Amino acid sequence: MNWRPQMERALALAALGAGTTSPNPMVGALVLDQDGQLVGEGYHCRAGEPHAEVMALAQAAGRARGGTLVVTLEPCCHQGRTPPCCDAVLAAGVARVVVAMADPDPRVAGGGIARLRAAGLEVVVGVAELEAARLNQAFVHRVRSGRPWGLLKWAMSLDGRTALPNDESQWISGPLARQWVHRLRGRCDAVIVGGGTLRADDPLLTSRGARTPEPLRVVLSCSLDLPVAAQIFQSEGVAATLVAHGPEASRAAQERLDRLGIERLQLPQCTPLGLLEGLAGRGCNQVLWECGPTLAAAAVRQGCVQQVAAVIAPTLLGGEPARTPLGRLDLTRISEAPRLISQGWHPLGPDLLWLHALGPASDP
Amino acid sequence: MNWRPQMERALALAALGAGTTSPNPMVGALVLDQDGQLVGEGYHCRAGEPHAEVMALAQAAGRARGGTLVVTLEPCCHQGRTPPCCDAVLAAGVARVVVAMADPDPRVAGGGIARLRAAGLEVVVGVAELEAARLNQAFVHRVRSGRPWGLLKWAMSLDGRTALPNDESQWISGPLARQWVHRLRGRCDAVIVGGGTLRADDPLLTSRGARTPEPLRVVLSCSLDLPVAAQIFQSEGVAATLVAHGPEASRAAQERLDRLGIERLQLPQCTPLGLLEGLAGRGCNQVLWECGPTLAAAAVRQGCVQQVAAVIAPTLLGGEPARTPLGRLDLTRISEAPRLISQGWHPLGPDLLWLHALGPASDP
Numbered sequence: 001m002n003w004r005p006q007m008e009r010a011l012a013l014a015a016l017g018a019g020t021t022s023p024n025p026m027v028g029a030l031v032l033d034q035d036g037q038l039v040g041e042g043y044h045c046r047a048g049e050p051h052a053e054v055m056a057l058a059q060a061a062g063r064a065r066g067g068t069l070v071v072t073l074e075p076c077c078h079q080g081r082t083p084p085c086c087d088a089v090l091a092a093g094v095a096r097v098v099v100a101m102a103d104p105d106p107r108v109a110g111g112g113i114a115r116l117r118a119a120g121l122e123v124v125v126g127v128a129e130l131e132a133a134r135l136n137q138a139f140v141h142r143v144r145s146g147r148p149w150g151l152l153k154w155a156m157s158l159d160g161r162t163a164l165p166n167d168e169s170q171w172i173s174g175p176l177a178r179q180w181v182h183r184l185r186g187r188c189d190a191v192i193v194g195g196g197t198l199r200a201d202d203p204l205l206t207s208r209g210a211r212t213p214e215p216l217r218v219v220l221s222c223s224l225d226l227p228v229a230a231q232i233f234q235s236e237g238v239a240a241t242l243v244a245h246g247p248e249a250s251r252a253a254q255e256r257l258d259r260l261g262i263e264r265l266q267l268p269q270c271t272p273l274g275l276l277e278g279l280a281g282r283g284c285n286q287v288l289w290e291c292g293p294t295l296a297a298a299a300v301r302q303g304c305v306q307q308v309a310a311v312i313a314p315t316l317l318g319g320e321p322a323r324t325p326l327g328r329l330d331l332t333r334i335s336e337a338p339r340l341i342s343q344g345w346h347p348l349g350p351d352l353l354w355l356h357a358l359g360p361a362s363d364p
Numbered sequence: 365m366n367w368r369p370q371m372e373r374a375l376a377l378a379a380l381g382a383g384t385t386s387p388n389p390m391v392g393a394l395v396l397d398q399d400g401q402l403v404g405e406g407y408h409c410r411a412g413e414p415h416a417e418v419m420a421l422a423q424a425a426g427r428a429r430g431g432t433l434v435v436t437l438e439p440c441c442h443q444g445r446t447p448p449c450c451d452a453v454l455a456a457g458v459a460r461v462v463v464a465m466a467d468p469d470p471r472v473a474g475g476g477i478a479r480l481r482a483a484g485l486e487v488v489v490g491v492a493e494l495e496a497a498r499l500n501q502a503f504v505h506r507v508r509s510g511r512p513w514g515l516l517k518w519a520m521s522l523d524g525r526t527a528l529p530n531d532e533s534q535w536i537s538g539p540l541a542r543q544w545v546h547r548l549r550g551r552c553d554a555v556i557v558g559g560g561t562l563r564a565d566d567p568l569l570t571s572r573g574a575r576t577p578e579p580l581r582v583v584l585s586c587s588l589d590l591p592v593a594a595q596i597f598q599s600e601g602v603a604a605t606l607v608a609h610g611p612e613a614s615r616a617a618q619e620r621l622d623r624l625g626i627e628r629l630q631l632p633q634c635t636p637l638g639l640l641e642g643l644a645g646r647g648c649n650q651v652l653w654e655c656g657p658t659l660a661a662a663a664v665r666q667g668c669v670q671q672v673a674a675v676i677a678p679t680l681l682g683g684e685p686a687r688t689p690l691g692r693l694d695l696t697r698i699s700e701a702p703r704l705i706s707q708g709w710h711p712l713g714p715d716l717l718w719l720h721a722l723g724p725a726s727d728p
Contacts, residue, residue, distance in 0.1 A: 158674050160524010297682050310522050312676065312716045318661050345709065345716065352676045352709065 003098045006030060006070045007128040011100070011135060013043040013052070014072045019211045020046050022189045023283035025103075025139035027052040027073045031059070034066035034095070047283070051076070053085045057092045065093040072132045074103040074125075077112040086115050096122040100132035104143045138286035141306065147276040152289040152296055153184065153309040161317035162293070167200055168333060173313045184309065186210030189284035190242075192275065194295040195221035204231045205290065206239050214239030215288070218279070220295065221245055222270040224253035228260055236261075244278060246270025272299040367462045370394060370434045371492040375464070375499060377407040377416070378436045383551045383575045384410050387647035389467075389503035391416040391437045395423070398430035398459070411647070415440070417449045421456045429457035436496045438467040438489075441476040450479050460486040464496035468507045502650035505670060511640040516653040516660055517548065517673040525681035526657070531564060532697060537677045548673065550574025553648035554606075556639065558659040559585035568595045569654065570603050578603030579652070582643070584659065585609055586634040588617035592624055600625075608642060610634025636663040 013028030021027075021044050029052035031040035040063075042055025050058075053075050057064050069075075075085035075097070089097060102110050102125065116123050133140060138149035155173040156162045163169035171178065185191050186207035193203065198219055205217045217232045217239055224245050226233075232241045243257055244265040257264055267274035272295065279287060289299050299305050345352055377392030385391075385408050393416035395404035404427075406419025414422075417439050421428050433439075439449035439461070453461060466474050466489065480487050497504060502513035519537040520526045527533035535542065549555050550571035557567065562583055569581045581596045581603055588609050590597075596605045607621055608629040621628055631638035636659065643651060653663050663669050709716055 156524055158672065160520055300680065300682075308522065308680070314716070316664065316672070318664075352678070 003070060003124060003127045006032070007072065007098065007100055008131075009041075010052075010070050010072050011128060011131055013041055014132075014135060016043050017045050019187045019189075022139075022285040023047060023142070025073055025136040025285075027071065029053045029056040029069060029071040031056045031064045031092075031094070032068045032070070033060070033063045036068075039063040039067065048081045051082060051085050054082070054088045057088055057094075060092070066095050068096040068098060069094045070098045070127075072100045072128075073136070074099050074101070074108055074110070075112045075116070076103065076105075076108050077115050078107045080107075084112075086112050089116060089121075090119055094121065096124070098124045098127055100127055101125075101129045104140050106143075137306075142280055142285045147273070147280050147304065148189065148284040149286045149307070150276065150289055150299060150305045151184070151188065151286065151307045151309060152299065152305045153181065153311070154290075154296070155181075155311040155313060157313055157315045157317040159316045159318065161319055163200075164317055164333070165319045169201060172315065172317070173311045177311045177313070180311075182206075182208040183210050185215055185288060188215050188286045188288040190216040190218050190279055190287040192218045192220060192287055192289050192291060192295075194291045195219060195223060195226055196292045196294070197290070198230050198232070199225075199227055200292070202227070202230050203290070204235065204238075206235075216279075216282070216284070217241045218275070218287075219243045220270065220272070220275050220291075222248060224249040224257065226257075228256075228262075233260065233262055244270075244275050246274070271302060272304040273302045276304050367434060367488060367491045370396070371436070371462065371464055372495075373405075374416075374434050374436050375492060375495055377405055378496075378499060380407050381409050383553075386503075386553045386649040387411060387506070389437055389500040389649075391435065393417045393420040393433060393435040395420045395428045395456075395458070396432045396434070397424070397427045400432075403427040403431065412445045415446060415449050418446070418452045421452055421458075424456070430459050432460040432462060433458045434462045434491075436464045437500070438463050438465070438472055438474070439476045439480070440467065440469075440472050441479050442471045444471075448476075450476050453480060453485075454483055458485065460488070462488045462491055464491055465489075465493045468504050470507075501670075506644055506649045511637070511644050511668065512553065512648040513650045513671070514640065514653055514663060514669045515548070515552065515650065515671045515673060516663065516669040517545065517675070518654075518660070519545075519675040519677060521677055521679045521681040523680045523682065525683055528681055528697070529683045533565065536679065536681070537675045541675045541677070544675075546570075546572040547574050549579055549652060552579050552650050552652040554580040554582050554643055554651040556582045556584060556651055556653050556655060556659075558655045559583060559587060559590055560656045560658070561654070562594050562596070563589075563591055564656070566591070566594050567654070568599065568602075570599075580643075580646070580648070581605045582639070582651075583607045584634065584636070584639050584655075586612060588613040588621065590621075592620075592626075597624065597626055608634075608639050610638070635666060636668040637666045640668050 010028040010030050014026040017026040024044060024047045026044060028043040030038060033039045040056040040060030042052045042059060044052045053069060053071050069089060075089055077084050077086045097116055099113065102113060113123050113125060141149045154162055155177060157172055162172065191205045193205065197203065206214045219226065221243060222245060226243065242263050242265055244267055246267050246269055248270065254264060265278050267278050289296060289305060374392040374394050378390040381390040388408060388411045390408065392407040394402060397403045404420040404424030406416045406423060408416045417433060417435050433453060439453055441448050441450045461480055463477065466477060477487050477489060505513040518526055519541060521536055526536065555569045557569065561567065570578045583590065585607060586609060590607065606627050606629055608631055610631050610633055612634065618628060629642050631642050640651065653660060653669060
């Protein structure tokens with residue numbers, strides 16, 4: 001029997017939980033009665049709330065008996081914030097369970113499948129396994145490595161600049177790109193910047209409502225030399241903020257934050273790796289690095305970045321450092337930068353060619 | 365009567381001359397007899413050789429009489445290296461001439477159209493005018509501005525680097541991108557570098573046979589501090605080379621080049637603008653800037669760049685200058701750079717988002 005169509009539906013249900021299930025994975029499930037009719041559907045929405053299997057079986061009620069449960073991840077067999085799903089599956093009396101992938105969580109790791117088989121159920125494993133693993137790549141990465149999946153995002157000009165020599169950086173990319181960044185934040189559990197970005201850009205770092213609650217805003221600062229008037233410290237009602245630092249931060253600086261009621265996390269080491277281990281402990285599956293070049297490079301060097309999202313804006317910013325594509329352009333404002341008009345992009349083997357015509361500067 | 369299909373054919377004929385007609389434009393022509401049957405085709409292949417109209421009329425022979433000439437550019441009315449085309453058109457006895465666009469060359473500039481009309485021919489002007497102007501954008505730009513059309517090309521990593529901090533730059537882009545650059549050179553009359561690129565990269569700067577003759581290789585050097593062992597000076601049989609400099613170059617340095625038989629062009633000023641005016645005088649319609657950041661930025665500042673071709677390679681090179689996307693990555697070789705796996709690109713308003721997964725370095 002080909003269970004792929006049913007599993008694809010279950011995966012679509014699972015994806016409805018995107019952004020809110022951490023530290024849990026996204027899971028979707030559906031129940032067919034013994035005649036193969038769809039009688040229940042469910043997905044995991046939020047940690048502490050019912051798992052997908054329980055939701056789908058509850059909807060199916062008595063019609064699950066002798067039927068089939070299709071679920072995107074192995075049912076759990078341990079007591080967590082909710083009871084083990086295997087209990088519910090056995091209680092519902094289904095004859096068959098179809099699973100996309102085993103749960104990499106060491107508390108499950110095949111134990112759920114073994115328990116169902118021991119109880120006499122037919123268990124099919126591996127249907128649309130690749131798609132299921134891709135959907136939960138962040139969860140799988142966190143369970144296996146002990147660190148959340150890291151996504152590094154930046155916006156730059158076509159000549160690889162993220163700011164003018166005078167540090168002006170708002171706005172290199174356009175409104176659609178900025179909206180996309182808000183949605184991206186909505187799929188992450190935390191958004192990370194360094195103290196430098198906080199001082200230079202004073203970002204708000206929210207998803208503008210794309211995720212409820214908003215992702216945790218994290219500042220990694222070894223010095224704790226932070227501007228307390230920064231937006232992220234003045235908008236605690238909008239989103240939570242955490243300042244992470246190492247043991248070298250001065251007692252005085254720590255106390256200054258404590259007095260202001262700003263939450264601190266002291267790490268064994270003030271490094272990207274130390275931070276991610278701390279954030280894994282707080283239930284983060286996926287984090288977004290929105291930091292400056294020094295912290296971003298450290299994150300890449302320490303294996304804290306699994307994905308890069310580069311927004312390349314059709315403009316040229318120039319600057320003195322000699323081995324980037326352009327030298328001095330004598331600009332003092334982003335709006336003075338030459339506008340490029342896209343003439344299409346083309347893959348050239350692994351490379352991307354993007355052709356542009358050069359238009360006049362927008363503010364002559 | 366809709367002449368667009370015939371004009372599109374004539375434009376396709378014209379494009380066969382791409383790269384070799386300078387300082388002339390690309391021109392294509394076809395002749396229909398008085399019953400509308402195609403009886404002749406031609407295109408301009410090389411300066412000094414027959415113009416498209418003459419070629420097409422010759423092929424049509426007597427059958428042109430009473431027919432129609434369709435031509436992508438106004439027939440010339442002045443004696444150049446070949447006789448005026450208007451003479452040939454009138455001699456052939458066609459009743460109608462369909463023209464895509466007037467010739468911006470001040471020696472023609474509507475004079476050809478006026479002469480044909482004065483002789484009693486029906487002249488239709490403006491069929492597929494936009495496409496014709498685009499095809500000859502370089503020629504039109506050169507005739508109007510006195511300077512060749514400038515195309516600036518670079519290859520960079522996704523983080524906007526064209527070399528490692530230790531100057532290694534070969535090869536950031538892949539073989540298909542490098543082949544594309546050879547074909548691009550084949551559509552240009554000259555390829556320009558500065559002395560720094562010559563000293564750092566020692567490029568050959570040919571089209572690898574895509575154009576015959578090869579485009580002129582030009583070095584713009586104010587100091588004339590050039591390595592005479594460079595490939596471009598050791599391969600005169602493959603392609604011609606020209607060294608351009610300003611009045612400030614020392615007499616000794618000039619004489620050193622003269623003794624080696626290297627052609628020099630002394631400019632009133634050692635600037636991109638001065639160089640382009642010199643190259644316009646040598647019949648260049650389109651030039652390719654393949655220079656380093658300082659000269660490239662000067663060319664942009666002086667309006668010497670009309671088009672930018674950025675090849676963005678899926679890799680990260682890092683470096684210290686703080687306001688490019690990444691800081692230090694501790695790389696000493698391009699092959700050590702992290703490999704990015706494209707996950708697709710998406711337009712976001714005018715911006716381009718390119719998503720990547722981060723793979724292992726290719727030489728671990």
